[in-house]
Amino acid sequence: xxxxxxxxxxxxxxxxxxxxxxxxxxxxxxxxxxxxxxxxxxxxxxxxxxxxxxxxxxxxxxxxxxxxxxxxxxxxxxxxxxxxxxxxxxxxxxxxxxxxxxxxxxxxxxxxxxxxxxxxxxxxxxxxxxxxxxxxxxxxxxxxxxxxxxxxxxxxxxxxxxxxxxxxxxxxxxxxxxxxx
Numbered sequence: 427x428x429x430x431x432x433x434x435x436x437x438x439x440x441x442x443x444x445x446x447x448x449x450x451x452x453x454x455x456x457x458x459x460x461x462x463x464x465x466x467x468x469x470x471x472x473x474x475x476x477x478x479x480x481x482x483x484x485x486x487x488x489x490x491x492x493x494x495x496x497x498x499x500x501x502x503x504x505x506x507x508x509x510x511x512x513x514x515x516x517x518x519x520x521x522x523x524x525x526x527x528x529x530x531x532x533x534x535x536x537x538x539x540x541x542x543x544x545x546x547x548x549x550x551x552x553x554x555x556x557x558x559x560x561x562x563x564x565x566x567x568x569x570x571x572x573x574x575x576x577x578x579x580x581x582x583x584x585x586x587x588x589x590x591x592x593x594x595x596x597x598x599x600x601x602x603x604x605x606x607x
Contacts (some may be wrong), residue, residue: 499538534555
């Protein structure tokens with residue numbers, strides 16, 4: 427969060443208006459810049475920064491492709507109850523199958539070097555989390571219960587998305603944000 431505060435302060439110092447909490451409905455690029463419709467409001471500016479993720483309404487509305495290489499790994503963050511938490515050492519661990527970070531009593535972040543085999547629309551199940559954790563850690567740990575934090579196989583954006591049709595524009599994926607200047 428500190429990074430977002432720093433970025434917002436820098437944008438403010440440069441005179442960039444940041445608009446949060448608006449749902450982008452349409453985007454129009456022209457030689458003069460960009461216009462964005464959000465509800466009953468219209469914003470005009472030279473730059474548009476959309477930070478609402480890969481499934482972004484703004485990205486789709488602007489027609490920017492979400493292409494790139496196939497994923498090489500799958501990342502998951504879960505809260506679990508372990509039957510035998512003492513088997514896992516706290517901290518970050520690297521193996522040939524991936525890496526995981528364990529923060530007792532039950533926060534686990536995992537990266538499986540699985541070629542992106544797990545897809546974001548598949549359900550995150552206890553059996554899946556346990557199997558992936560066992561594969562990565564090499565430890566026969568038992569997951570008793572879980573509350574998934576999500577998985578998100580990532581793909582890079584197309585060059586078109588990074589270089590839109592209006593003069594300089596920047597688009598990234600951090601957190602929902604609309605910036606026009």
